[in-house]
Amino acid sequence: MTDQTATIDTAPAKETSSTVLQIAVLAGLAATGTLATNILLPSLPQMAVSLNVTTAAVTSAITVFLAVFALGQLVVGPVSDRFGRRWPVLAGFAVFFAGSVWCALATDLPGLLAGRVIQAAGACATSVLSRAIARDMYSGAALARAMALIMIAMAAAPGFSPLLGGALDHAFGWRSEFVLVAVFAALGAVAYVAVLGETHHSTRIPLNPVAIARTYASLLADRRFVVPAATVSLIMGGLFAMFSAAPRVLIEALHFSPIQLGLFFAGTVLIVFAAGMLATRIAPRFGLDRSIRGGLLAAALGSVAMLAVSRFSPSFLPFLGAMSVFLLGMGIVNPLGTAQALSPFGEKAGAASALLGFWQMMNAAIGVWLAAAVSQEAMFALGVVLTVFSLVAAGLYALRVRSVQPAT
Template identity: 70%
Template sequence: MTDQIIDAQADAPARESSSTGGQIAVLAALASVGTLATNILLPSLPQMAVALQVTTPAVTASITIFLAVFALGQLVVGPISDRYGRRSPVLAGFAIFIAGSIWCGLSTDLTSLLIGRAIQAVGACSTSVLSRAIARDLFSGAALARVLTLVMIAQAAAPGFSPLLGGGLDHFFGWRSEFVFVGAFALLSAIAFTAVLGETHNATRIPLNPIAVGMTYGKLSVNRHFLVPAATVGLIMGGLFSMFSAAPRILIEGYGFTPIALGLFFAGTVMVVFGSGMLAARLAPRFGLERAIRYGLLIACLGGIAILTSAYVHANVATFIAATCVFLLGMGVVNPLGTAQALSPFGTHAGAASALLGFWQMTGAAIGVFLVATIVPDALLALGIVLTGGCLLAILLYAMRGKAMTA
């Protein structure tokens, strides 16, 4: 019964047509707004704390509240887009995000900053969740996996390069300039979206009924075609965000990196994710999504085990970076292919499916960040535990999918 939510192939509006560079660029911009707005602030947290007369841990709440609102907001935006289309919610999201950025830039105390960050998150969750729904509107199958892979590469570049960018903006113009930058980025992205994409949801519109929305989420949550790949991606994203949050402590406090060197490390991770995205694009047509995802999970798990081992043997920084690259390689395969596998069967419900998937991703991210900061004082050991445990759990979960599909 739960499989009845899967759309018939004839009803799916997506197509196998080739994507254009402009479409991919706009989708990437939509997907990157949230991560850009979060990671660009990382180098400036101490300066923000001084300006707002609070402690640095207190300012870190601006990251936490953003992720929390971001996760929950997606559950509302998805069904709205299934009823009213993609264009209006995306443009409204950009407008809200820009308003939140202005609010943050003018904040003079922590409370005001947190309010602005919550407003930003409301807008960013709309553009992020609908980037996946729009991709599902336009493409399916291997074409969808290919597009999502390219979008993921660009999305990974945002948290990779944004700390370096944020450090430069802070150095020359102060931390408030970072909010000016992300607001301008959102404005340009909104213009590009209107020019290149516009409305893409041309299938049957789903009535906006809270009870029906809840039932849709409930059916998706117990549907093995959605649940397993979505949970797998959530676990992998938890590992990614835990790595981003732990890296400053590990590299600056543990290995003596400078803030600039840390920014270069984050920028270097983009190259790894780019390579893994190219690998995913080759693996999927050759081996199929199922086997390619399994390979990616195994690679990511090896990276987690290597980081855990390096913590126990007190390995040098080169070993840590190499182990991190292995994890990122596997993550870069699993994330786009798992996303494509979770969304492909749900054309008419693409907005709701994308929203629930985004909720899983951000929930995994929040849990990963929390665990890596609390389970043990040693950041390197904590990261190794989180990555290894999350990857092993993902492997076991995905193995259950294979058994269910063959049963």
């Protein structure tokens, strides 16, 4: 079968200051949700003491956020396909800002959870529409390049935010973290209006339950969407499992300090950055199919290596090596698979992005749960989850390579 290279613009796009600003704003939109979640991780014990609950109870602030974040995307996507991107994005920033202020002022756990629900309702709009806006503006290799940079921002937010959150908590207390993300939302809204504005100029899809159901049904029946979207979602589920298990592996098993843990998370961003840059170079040369298959191979090798390390050499350097190989593969698969899933659906970009985002967050929740439930040994549980998710993703993607015509 002829590879997809012929369908991709192989000429490198000329990077202008305008393009850089546009992608920077899109990255800010995409990072809002992960920033609001991971910045809290170092402060969970302090939050529990302040709100007079257990640390396990206050962790529900993350679970609630992820649940609303996932479900809300299914609504925001079709709304943006009908009314455009501008007002849903601005409304999302406003709602997120209000929820952040609410959380900062919370005096008990129910108040905090209510604020987190509001936060997530706003964040789901900015996150899902970052991908839809990218699809509005770019195609082919340019879309893959934009998705790679957006993915780097999404990885940077959970990578650096625990370190930032720990510093803020130490200096000003945990409430300052919510103040910071509120300011971030306000600046993001201003930047969006100044740099992007409305980008959805194609046919508007009617907004009614039947039309929405038909749109989602048509996407679920289309292998061009389902296979790459499911592949990306499984790999992202593995990434979130890694983030959730890393504190148990490094602090409890390998006796890292919280600051060392923060530095470790920050270091993972460098690997993801390198993978994203590599993805933008190999996709025009080898095509999306072969590039994604290469990324899946790396992710699977890193996952199996993680499982082997957990059994035979549960120490830091082997753990770091296995994790780095997985992250390299993830950093290639995520942007290229996302571009491949969204490219054929310009008029449905909002709904397609919403369904993709929903699957990603649901797989993230499943991955986090499995990493905690499979075994008391965190590294072994992580190896199992990564291996299963990566191998299933590779198997699913093999179906696409055999069944989808080159022109798609």
